[in-house]
Amino acid sequence: MLSLHGVGKTYATGLRALDGVALAVAPGEIVAVVGGSGCGKSTLLRLVSGLDRPTDGEVVLDGTAITAPHERIGIVFQEPRLLPWLTVAGNVGFGLADRSRAERAERVAQALDRVGLADKAGVWPRELSGGQAQRVAIARALVTRPEVLLLDEPFSALDAFTRIDLQDHLLDLWADFKPTLLVVTHDVDEAIVLADRVTVMRPHPGRIYETIETDLPRPRDRQSAAYDFAKRRVLAALDRSLDRKAVTDDGRTMSEAGAALWW
Amino acid sequence: MSLLPVTISVDTAVAAERAPRRLARLALPALALVLPVSLAILWELLVDLGVSDGRLVPPPSTILATLSELAATGELSRHAGATVLRVAAGFGLGVAAGTLLGALTGYYALLRRLVDPTLQALRAIPSIAWIPLFILWLGIFETSKVALIAVGVFFPVYLGVMGAIASVDRKIVEVGRVFRLSGPAMVRRILLPAVLPAYVVALRSGLGLGWMFVVAAEFMGASEGLGYLLVDGQQLGKPAQIVAAILAFAVLGKLTDTLIHLLAAPFLRWEDAFGAKR
Ligand SMILES: Nc1ncnc2c1ncn2[C@@H]1O[C@H](COP(=O)(O)OP(=O)(O)OP(=O)(O)O)[C@@H](O)[C@H]1O
Numbered sequence: 001m002l003s004l005h006g007v008g009k010t011y012a013t014g015l016r017a018l019d020g021v022a023l024a025v026a027p028g029e030i031v032a033v034v035g036g037s038g039c040g041k042s043t044l045l046r047l048v049s050g051l052d053r054p055t056d057g058e059v060v061l062d063g064t065a066i067t068a069p070h071e072r073i074g075i076v077f078q079e080p081r082l083l084p085w086l087t088v089a090g091n092v093g094f095g096l097a098d099r100s101r102a103e104r105a106e107r108v109a110q111a112l113d114r115v116g117l118a119d120k121a122g123v124w125p126r127e128l129s130g131g132q133a134q135r136v137a138i139a140r141a142l143v144t145r146p147e148v149l150l151l152d153e154p155f156s157a158l159d160a161f162t163r164i165d166l167q168d169h170l171l172d173l174w175a176d177f178k179p180t181l182l183v184v185t186h187d188v189d190e191a192i193v194l195a196d197r198v199t200v201m202r203p204h205p206g207r208i209y210e211t212i213e214t215d216l217p218r219p220r221d222r223q224s225a226a227y228d229f230a231k232r233r234v235l236a237a238l239d240r241s242l243d244r245k246a247v248t249d250d251g252r253t254m255s256e257a258g259a260a261l262w263w
Numbered sequence: 264m265s266l267l268p269v270t271i272s273v274d275t276a277v278a279a280e281r282a283p284r285r286l287a288r289l290a291l292p293a294l295a296l297v298l299p300v301s302l303a304i305l306w307e308l309l310v311d312l313g314v315s316d317g318r319l320v321p322p323p324s325t326i327l328a329t330l331s332e333l334a335a336t337g338e339l340s341r342h343a344g345a346t347v348l349r350v351a352a353g354f355g356l357g358v359a360a361g362t363l364l365g366a367l368t369g370y371y372a373l374l375r376r377l378v379d380p381t382l383q384a385l386r387a388i389p390s391i392a393w394i395p396l397f398i399l400w401l402g403i404f405e406t407s408k409v410a411l412i413a414v415g416v417f418f419p420v421y422l423g424v425m426g427a428i429a430s431v432d433r434k435i436v437e438v439g440r441v442f443r444l445s446g447p448a449m450v451r452r453i454l455l456p457a458v459l460p461a462y463v464v465a466l467r468s469g470l471g472l473g474w475m476f477v478v479a480a481e482f483m484g485a486s487e488g489l490g491y492l493l494v495d496g497q498q499l500g501k502p503a504q505i506v507a508a509i510l511a512f513a514v515l516g517k518l519t520d521t522l523i524h525l526l527a528a529p530f531l532r533w534e535d536a537f538g539a540k541r
């Protein structure tokens with residue numbers, strides 16, 4: 001169980017990036033975090049990953065407070081951040097340095113196979129496309145079998161087709177051993193396809209504004225009415241989070257174009 | 264039956280396409296030789312024809328004769344050997360000190376604040392200006408020469424390493440942090456590989472300065488070394504010997520630079536930079 005208790009973050013500049021964020025994520029649950037630009041989503045993930053420390057409150061994973069990077073928490077950044085001097089296999093195996101060579105080779109091969117890049121094991125990162133590089137980054141994060149995987153806009157730099165492809169791929173990988181996923185995204189569709197729960201944040205300072213249970217069966221049909229309904233609820237919540245004009249709860253009165261424009 | 268000519272013609276087409284390319288690969292570097300070689304031939308002809316007596320600017324044939332004579336008597340290898348030893352010792356010391364200090368100041372910001380301004384001030388001194396002091400302190404023999412070369416090598420290496428370490432991408436360092444690397448592991452698995460390309464550049468410019476400073480060091484009094492050959496040639500009016508020594512410097516400088524390049528190449532195959540593949 002990953003829980004955040006009254007987490008706040010004030011940067012050295014004096015900027016209050018997060019305030020009083022409380023969130024509990026059950027093991028195996030997928031939670032998406034959406035919100036306008038600058039509302040503290042990346043800050044939140046950095047606190048959970050232990051890369052930064054909260055100035056108030058605490059992040060707790062199964063009873064231990066997270067104050068530094070933890071072996072049971074992995075993270076995928078917005079950019080692949082592959083190490084250019086290691087081959088694809090070397091990158092995927094980066095977190096397995098303490099394992100025996102044979103075990104490492106086996107798990108790397110398995111992970112690469114799982115993301116469909118078995119044939120790329122020996123190539124340099126510079127030879128990968130953007131989508132392939134991000135798949136390698138996901139494999140690198142998953143190869144150590146973290147209980148919690150954080151993803152910060154993992155597919156935002158990719159084109160729409162690749163993005164949809166990788167979303168399905170991520171769900172496949174998730175099904176392998178069901179880690180907890182905390183996904184930050186700009187893309188409402190991505191949030192709804194992936195998440196059990198969508199958390200909408202509002203800025204100045206960043207806090208949780210509303211949480212929406214998507215409550216859709218998996219695998220999700222992007223065309224279904226229930227999907228559309230969930231999407232409208234999230235869009236409506238996003239609009240309200242920015243103190244825009246009032247909209248009814250199901251968002252029917254809201255113009256979709258207007259809602260999609262601001263972030 | 265009908266397939267055969269087709270395959271052959273494709274093969275020959277491919278071969279025909281490849282041949283000029285191979286030619287181009289050989290011919291392009293050769294292009295660089297056109298100017299110096301034709302100038303040399305021209306000078307040789309002018310001296311042969313008596314247009315110039317070639318006393319102050321010896322023709323290539325005289326230089327080659329001097330070189331082979333120096334080589335035959337063992338003089339060349341004795342002098343070159345002495346110079347190479349000095350450069351090697353000075354380069355080793357300079358690189359060791361520059362790498363250590365550069366790495367420490369690059370890694371610890373506080374140490375950088377403390378040490379870097381002083382070193383930058385020292386760097387502003389033309390290194391040749393140290394010669395009198397080094398001679399007073401260390402005597403006129405090998406120690407002061409090696410010290411001067413080491414000072415010359417130190418600064419580019421120090422600056423290169425410090426700059427490279429301090430500017431390693433925070434995003435890459437965070438990858439190391441996420442996988443909970445310890446301090447030494449972070450240095451070995453993230454920082455060192457990340458700075459290696461810049462380090463090789465720093466080593467090469469350090470080596471270049473090393474060759475420059477060995478000449479200055481040997482000017483200040485030496486009984487052997489290529490720099491001694493230069494001074495000796497000047498004092499006894501032997502321009503061919505001077506040019507021969509200069510040629511030896513050029514060859515040694517280029518050889519050692521290529522050596523560093525070749526030794527580093529296997530570790531830099533991953534580089535993805537403009538010009539990395541040329
Ligand atoms: N290292 C930092 N120092 C000071 N302020 C920061 C720092 N990092 C982020 N901020 C500020 O904190 C706020 C939240 O930033 P954060 O990166 O978490 O936003 P975000 O929700 O991820 O935005 P986006 O969707 O654009 O990525 C912003 O106002 C930003 O300017």
Ligand SMILES: [Mg+2]
Nearest residue numbers: 041042043152
């Ligand atoms: Mg962000």
